[in-house]
Amino acid sequence: MGTVGIREVAQRAGVSPGTVSNVLNRPERVAAATRARVEQAIRELGFVRNGSAATLRAGQSRAIGLVVLDVGNPFFVAVARGVEDVVSDRDHAVILCNSGESPEREGRNLRVLAEQRVRGVLITPTDEDLSRLDLLRQRGVAVVLVDHPATGDVCSVSVDDVAGGDLAVAHLLDRGARRLAYVTGPLAIRQCADRRKGARRALRTAGLPARALEDVVVPEMNASGGALAAEKLLAGDLPDAIFCANDLLALGVLRALSQAGVRVPEDVALIGYDDIEFSSAAAVPLSSIRQPTYQLGKIATELLLDECDAPAGHAHQQIMFQPELVIRESSR
């Protein structure tokens, strides 16, 4: 059994290869009877179209690239779900790449995507240097930035982290807190800095001085980072309420406080960020800021495919979603 191509199918159905191609790509242009004959031949021979030949001929593939910072992060998993749903609706495929926050890996990934001649790329960049993307954009590949606000000449979809920080702290203040702590990763990370900015805005709105919010910076944004932050807090006077830059940090804080005999929310109120699935299942269900992650992926993909389909009459858009406050036991 040699490889069965469009030619063998054509021969078996008694038509020309061109007709088989039409059946595959524009079925409406071929007479019903002929089409039926071709489709039967396809089934009988177990023909599977050669995607690379199609891509080669067309100049671009029916695939888009998705480059994320960390496939293990629930945030990106949710985004990916949104992406995949749209993409499969529109009969495309998605090539998922993981940059692991390394610019070098990001570069490798982008090269592979360029070689594959993807139609477009969704990417959460590892840093502010967008020049790596020019390589693609020069070749006419559409690009949409995900969770990274852009300035002008490119589409972007993100969530308002300043508003999120504001929401969280306004809620804590509303609940009566007057001395707060902000547990965060490095402030060089845009998300951390923006959420802090929002938190301070909430303080101002409530007429409180900036020193009412103490920063606790830890190197790693996971549960052990949270435990470390809790240690620092326990060493001094405990604040009324704690705002954590993500849920993993908050869970670490929660556990360390519980072990030290501090009650949440009676002694200290606590709120996280991201609303990961596990937050509602924690020992004390965690209040959090929910981001429209699925929507993020969905809208970004629609934007991207629209740009691909009409590269001429396309105006770049910067879309920013608003996050949402989810109140649970930890700050009730």
Place this chain on the structure above:
Amino acid sequence: MGTVGIREVAQRAGVSPGTVSNVLNRPERVAAATRARVEQAIRELGFVRNGSAATLRAGQSRAIGLVVLDVGNPFFVAVARGVEDVVSDRDHAVILCNSGESPEREGRNLRVLAEQRVRGVLITPTDEDLSRLDLLRQRGVAVVLVDHPATGDVCSVSVDDVAGGDLAVAHLLDRGARRLAYVTGPLAIRQCADRRKGARRALRTAGLPARALEDVVVPEMNASGGALAAEKLLAGDLPDAIFCANDLLALGVLRALSQAGVRVPEDVALIGYDDIEFSSAAAVPLSSIRQPTYQLGKIATELLLDECDAPAGHAHQQIMFQPELVIRESSR
């Protein structure tokens, strides 16, 4: 700027297209001076090799497919990490597909992979019907089953779930438990059934009757399923110890018990399965059964690529890993 191909590079470097191809694929065969000239031309023109043309010519691409049941599941995320590390070491790419436990989506995914002419496929099948895979195997595409023990004519890599169940219950018995509960999802799921089988084996080994282990079956294997199970247990006489078929269930149980004033591990010991990241961060750190997920992905990929490289002298292997007991507070 028209598309720049191998031809333009050749012209600029003053060589033939064949030489450029050699520089790309077998650099050692071309004289150092020529190579330098070609490489400079590549840089100057910003040439990016067209992967589809290469794939078309070669008959297969330098990519493998990975079809998982659920991209959101930490188990598969860890497997995917193992896969990607090996694959990128060997200079290949991985196309990640999500079947979402739906045989129909699985079929679509396999079709796309076939069209892309992948070299091989790693798959956790949605059901026992492996006929969908024949479509690929007939075309000479290597297949390795992941987390799904196979019988004979195909490679497989899995973890011994019976041994895992045995480990968990043996540990609980060792700790003094005499009346136990097994909180699980539908027993039609192979993993659930196998872990139960192992649990019963541990009972026999300890000389206890099967009725010492009560089954609590819930429809969903997540935290709310665990809460539901806990309700059922609280309605009767509490057992000494609870074995949960996965960590999310265990976390749900833990929370519901705590709310009811039951202390873990003093009143009831608790152990989960999978050892997901959150388990160690729970209010009461959770004992669990750890599976070598990363290894699973790594070995599966090596097996697959070996089969691809030497399709002739390849003997199918069925590899089964042993899980590992991780003891934490919840069963100390």
Place this chain on the structure above:
DNA sequence: GGGACGTGTTGACACGTTTTAATTCAGTCG
């Protein structure tokens, strides 16, 4: 009955790369 028209179908070529056999050339040995 002839021309215009529309629907289906065809044939040939192009897409960009890899590969194989052939060719060139400098150096070596008999």
Place this chain on the structure above:
DNA sequence: CGACTGAATTAAAACGTGTCAACACGTCCC
């Protein structure tokens, strides 16, 4: 000095599909 060797390079032939201009064949209208 000619034949041979081996290394470096080349020319040409695929790979399988999509497209597009051309063509066949009825049908309708004047």
